[in-house]
Amino acid sequence: MKAENDLKNLYEDCMDFWGLEKQLRAVQEECAELILAVSHYLRSRKTGHENLIEELADVRLITDQIIHHFGKHEIECVIDVKSDMVKEKLERYKEKANGI
Numbered sequence: 001m002k003a004e005n006d007l008k009n010l011y012e013d014c015m016d017f018w019g020l021e022k023q024l025r026a027v028q029e030e031c032a033e034l035i036l037a038v039s040h041y042l043r044s045r046k047t048g049h050e051n052l053i054e055e056l057a058d059v060r061l062i063t064d065q066i067i068h069h070f071g072k073h074e075i076e077c078v079i080d081v082k083s084d085m086v087k088e089k090l091e092r093y094k095e096k097a098n099g100i
Contacts, residue, residue, distance in 0.1 A: 011068040023065055030058045 002010075015023060037055040041048035067075050 007064070008068060011065040014065055015069050020069065023062065023069075026062050027059075027066060030055070030062045034059045 018026075034052075034055040037048065037052045041052040
């Protein structure tokens with residue numbers, strides 16, 4: 001895996017060259033491609049695995065650029081709140097599944 005500084009420099013170079021609007025459109029495109037890859041994977045797990053991994057990597061690269069642009073700390077604060085919500089939801093579903 002590349003060093004964090006190398007990735008930060010890459011993200012900044014991409015944003016400087018292409019700009020925020022173009023990179024946000026790339027997020028849309030990559031997410032659409034991921035949705036399609038998930039569908040293919042669910043339909044045929046043997047043939048869709050590699051494409052799913054590739055599209056996950058593409059989405060991660062482009063979203064990491066956007067996260068870097070808007071500020072990692074701010075987004076991580078929201079992730080903390082949302083992950084707590086997911087944890088609570090999971091606990092409720094588990095209780096329901098176990099008849100508690």
